[in-house]
Amino acid sequence: MAFFGNPASAQQDATAAAGQNEIRLGMSADFSASARALSIELYRGAMAYLTAVNEAGGVNGRQVVITAYDDRYQPDLAIQNTLKLMKDDVFALFSYVGTPTMIRTLPLLRMRQAEHFLLFFPFTGADASRIPPYDTFSFNLRASYDQETKGLVDHFVAAGRSRIAVFYQADAYGRTGWAGVRKALSQHGLAIAGEATYRRGSPYDQSYDGQVAVMERIKPDAIICIGTYPACAGFVRDMRDRGVDGPVATISFVGSDAMLRLLSNAEQKSGKDYTSRLVSSQVVPSYQDDTMPVTREYRAAMDRYRDALMPPDSLLYPGGKTEGSEYAPLPYSFISFEGYLNAKMFVAILQRMGADPQRAGLAQAALTLGELDLGLGQKLSFGGATDRRQASDQVYYTVVQNGQFVPLKDDDWEAWSKR
Amino acid sequence: MRIARFYQKTLFGVFALMGLILVSTSIIYVHTVDRQLTDYFLNSSRAIARAIANSDSDLIVNQNYPALQSVIDQYVETPGISYVFVVDGEGTIIAHTFVPGVPDEIAADYKSDKDTYDRTLAGMGSFSEVTAGIIGGQAGRVHVGMDKGYFALQVQTAIGKVVYLLTIIFVVSVLVTYGLMYQVSRPLHLLGNFAWHTLSGEKHSAPAANQLQPLLERTDEVGELGRLIRKASREGA
Known part of the structure; x- marks a missing residue:
């Protein structure tokens, strides 16, 4: 279940010999179960940046490596992994994946606050890491789910779609999105039109007819999905198969590229249209947008390191690789782009800490980083008068065109109006 | 292997007496175990409902629904607990464990201040549901559903062994x-x-x-x- 280090083989030996010459980050994520594409791509994106940094000599002469453990998107395993990472004496916890796992982990950081373990840039927009009592134990780069769902609701309502239903994962993640939609609707004097849930870990292949039947009864103007790519893709497939053709929105955690891959494959098999009328909110801009220098930089790094960025098989296939279980990495994705930005931001903080960085000084270094442009064309910062722990508030919207997600501009929402 | 005829009556009497003891003991035991185990399961459910209502009232009052959901997700892993849902002071279900959604039978009847509900949910089975008020019921109620089939099986297993x-x-x-x-x-x-x-x-x-x-x-x-x-x-x- 455990893997020490950097996927670049030349650096694995150095990783195994943890010591003064490296800064080790600890990551707990689902590398082998239902949400593995999210974790693998986030890891690959982070490693694309760190590999380049390490090749250039590291940060103040130190290599930055990741120790990753598989939690299979299960909160209890995430806690066990965090305890192991604390025992490993990692410098910081980094890019955890998932709301239910993070929510259960934060109290552990609080219990052991004297050891100054902090969680940097978890791949979740849940409020738990943004509000007391746990806000001081984490730093977030991305916008929150509240901001994503509010944006979607505002746009749908403006387009005359006021009967909004929610399809969500029956856990803390789903509840976060549900609460965000509810809050956003209440600001328009509206309520959730109806809801359907699915169990965490539900695969793409299972039937979602029960959930679709709920939606058929409700007849919403739009559905916002708070889920992961296998369940959301399965739900969209079954909806379209049963002739329910209303707009469906997903939020960033879904893993829109992985969802699109499943739906595109299904389209090829059935000849049906599964990818129209899909909108996905993102917390990073389109990686195809060449107006931002960081997108070119990201794509170049992903192209350069490619397969070397993959976590080792021992992490991905704990029970051994079997036919059909092999993960095919995406050349680029919103998630690996987010991982890349996470690593870039963290390295920027490390660079401020000098030659002998101490865990106890990490929060202060982040809070005094000042305004930083990672190449997104926007200034990011922590701290300030409100002791801000979230760097970006930006939410982007994308739709599928020609088999890929492309930006949906504000004017384009007109096409989503209820007729 | 024959037994003298005058002893056969004695033997029959002894067997009848033993059978009577067996049947009466079983009846009393079945009744006692059924009552005690049923009480035990209902009390456990009630304790869970009270634990959520008392210890997590801050989460409910502060509308920290994800954390509340995380709490009830843990309780629903308890054997026999089939579902948990939390209703706020305005009568809205703010967290639940149902898939693919809140059953119609519950959606139609959950707002009263009753301590217990006896429910039969389509496609799910029969349940004993206990509730606990949050801050004296002012901030809502926690509902915990026990699968009757589960505790009937536990009772039957215990009785069967005896x-x-x-x-x-x-x-x-x-x-x-x-x-x-x-x-x-x-x-x-x-x-x-x-x-x-x-x-x-x-x-x-x-x-x-x-x-x-x-x-x-x-x-x-x-x-x-x-x-x-x-x-x-x-x-x-």
């Missing part, structure tokens, strides 16, 4: 009693044959000498009776 044990004891007792009765009645049977053979004119096969001799040497009533029969036969001869 009835199984009692049945084994009954069968062993019957065999042992039968064996003992045989041991008591067999010498009388032999003595009867001996008496018929020596005292009556009818043709009766005499017990073998190796069977008769130990009887005549016994110091108990059987021995005395045997010796008396022998004496009577000699005097008659």
